[in-house]
Amino acid sequence: MQIKPGKYKHFKGHLCNVIGIAKHSETLEEFVVYIHPDPIKDEEENSMWIRPKSMFLDTVEKDGKQIPRFEFIED
Numbered sequence: 001m002q003i004k005p006g007k008y009k010h011f012k013g014h015l016c017n018v019i020g021i022a023k024h025s026e027t028l029e030e031f032v033v034y035i036h037p038d039p040i041k042d043e044e045e046n047s048m049w050i051r052p053k054s055m056f057l058d059t060v061e062k063d064g065k066q067i068p069r070f071e072f073i074e075d
Contacts, residue, residue: 001057003032008070011060014040016070021053032056 005018016034023030030053039045059066 003053003056004072004075006075007073008034009073011062011067011069011071014038015073016049022050029053 003018003021005020008016008018010016014036015038016036018032018034020033021030022033031050032053033048033050035046035048036043037046040047056070058069060069061067
């Protein structure tokens with residue numbers, strides 16, 4: 001599945017802006033590169049994060065339902 005740049009909502013409610021996909025130089029594993037516009041986990045606003053693409057696309061259980069970990073909102 002392709003991940004397009006844009007705004008996504010994490011299942012816990014916070015927003016992030018995906019800026020692209022990066023590859024690990026040794027394993028070629030794909031990672032999603034994103035920015036949190038608001039402070040999160042004791043980091044300042046606009047902190048940059050990466051997450052394995054497989055984890056970004058994963059589903060989680062919330063209120064007894066399987067939902068996407070991140071949901072695309074807009075470009």
